[in-house]
Amino acid sequence: MPGKRRRFTHLVRIFDDVEQPVYLVDAAWRIRYCNQALLAWLGCSEEAILDRRCAFHSGAVDPGDALAAGLCPPPGAMERPRTQAEIACLTGEGRVKRRAVQFLRLDAHGAPRALLAIADGQDLPETSHSAGKTADRPADAATLAGEDERNAQRLHQLLQDFRAGRKARGMPALLLGNSPPAARLRSQFRAASATDENVLFVGPAGSGKRLLAAALFDAWRNSPDQMLIPIPCPDLDADVLEDVIQAFQAASGEKPRPDMLLLEDVDRLPSDAQLVLRRWTASASLRPRIAATACEPLLRAAAKGVFAEDLAAGISVLIVEVPEFQARREDLPLLLQAVLEEWNAEGQKQVLGFSQDALDLLSVYAWPGNFEELCDVVRLVYEKTAAPLIGAADLPRSFVSAVRSQLEATARPAAVSLPQFLADVEKELLQRALRRARGNKTLAAKMLGLSRPRLYRRLVQLGLEERLGGDEEGENLDR
Known part of the structure; x- marks a missing residue:
């Protein structure tokens, strides 16, 4: 009888001979085996992905982590005997290619031990991704949960495509999106990342200004010795700022590249501290790059007489406007x-x-x-x-x-038509139910606790459906 090692070697040889990509993911979401077909599809060596953790995300910076993330089974696959999904790979040309894959759960001692993944032998067409497709048939209550999962996988794929198409691997989440404000924010951030000029991030409280400043530092620095030094401006007076500057100069030493100062809430910097900062930035032999955050543009504050004009101009060489969230719904x-x-x-x-x-x-x-x-x-x-x-x-x-x-x-505005308000609410609920039921009026009526004729009658009365004379629903309008 052949020994375990011989049986294992024989099994690996079979998997390496097959044309379909095959790999194994353990219960800790680590890739424990991959065959030659998978490595050829990914265009990488075994060492690049073996033992990598394949988390369900799209923002990996390390190339090996990015490859592993593209192979990740959808969350929930460990709870099912079989799961159909897609895997993804970013090509050298900056596009995402995908294949359909079957994940088969392997159990040991009554618990999930691993997932065996067997992918198709051909890539999916770029215009058709199974996770995002919906069959052209009425929905029923049993399929709605599956529809939610498909929608989540579709968003995951959109993130993959977005990062690939815009070369945005590792880009912070705040910069993602297709709205005009998102595109403008992304353009301003990239311009700031490409220079050594001072940058002011302007936006309302909570808008993510500090997150973007930290991301700017990561994109800008080219030496592990460079530091990002945050300074909370509202807490400073002239004496404290002098101490901070001395500590900064001692830490910088003879560095060939400057560090970056992050002046948080710089529009609230006290006037005496502004004078200290002006003198230092004008005379320092190794000037740091300054990134600052503010709720109000500094030049506007200078026009009001509450901020030094020359300091405002020196900090505001580049401005990144971070919009409020309402503008990016x-x-x-x-x-x-x-x-x-x-x-x-x-x-x-x-x-x-x-x-x-x-x-x-x-x-x-x-x-x-x-x-x-x-x-x-x-x-x-x-x-x-x-x-x-x-x-x-x-x-x-x-x-x-x-x-x-x-x-x-x-619901309590000063002047409101209650009948119109209630009609608008009802219209929104009806439209939402129909979307969830993918146009199936019987299921939508069931979800709303209505009879089908009553649902149809309200659709007609609210202008969401034309009255159909002579058909079954038209005959039921008055029931």
Whole structure:
């Protein structure tokens, strides 16, 4: 009888001979085996991906981690005997190629031990991704959860395509999105990354200015010795700033490249400290690069007489305008998915995405705390959820209460037509139910607790459906 090693060698030889890419992912989400067909498809060596952790995210900077992330099974695959999904690979030309894959769960002692992945032998057409497709047939209640999973996988693929098409691997989530404000923010950030000039990040509280300043430093520095030194400006007076400058000069020493000072909330820097900063930046032999954050443009503050004009001009050589979140509502689903995947990259738990019910609640919220509030909410739901998909029930109570208060406030304007307001609410609920049911009126009526004739009658009355004389639904209008 052949020994274990011989049997294993024989099995590996078979897998290496097959044309389809094959690999094995263990319960800790690490790639433990890959065949030659997979390596040929990826265009890499075995050492590049073997034993790599394949987290469900799209922002990996290291090339090996990026390859492993493209092979990640969808969260929830360990809970199912079989899962159909897609794997992705970024080509040298900067595009994403994909293949359909079957993940087969392998159990040992009554628990999931690994996933065996067997991919198709051919790439998927670029215009057709199975995870994002919906069959042209009516939905039923049993398929809605699967639809949520497909939508989450579609957002994941959109992130992959977005990062590949814009060479945005490692780009912070805040810079992602297709809205005009997102495109303008991305353009300004890239311009700032390509120079050594001072940069001012301007935007409302919580908009992510400090996150972008830190990302700018990572993109700009070319030596591990360079440091980002944050300075909280509202807490400084002239004496404290003098001490900070002396410590900075001692740390900088004879560095060939300067460090970067991050002046946080520089528009709140006291006037005596402004004088110290002016003298130092004008006379220092090794001037640091300055990145600063402010809620108001410094030149506007200078025009008001509350900030030194020459210092304002010196800091504001380049300006990156960080918009409030309300201006980027169309980017919300993509940003939520991107922030969630950042947690996937860091944590052991892997979460696929958000259900449509959760996205509906997240979409109606005004986000007064901007991007940083969104990050806090995603962190809380990531820590709370035990399922592969985040549902409305996973959202923090404080968030749900804030949404409820916001809706109640908007329902009590000074001058409002109550019948029109209720009609608008009903119209939105009907449209949402029809979208969820993919046009199936019977299922939509069931979801809303209505009979099908009553649903049809309300659709006609609200102008969402033309009355059809002589057909079954037209005959049922008055029932």
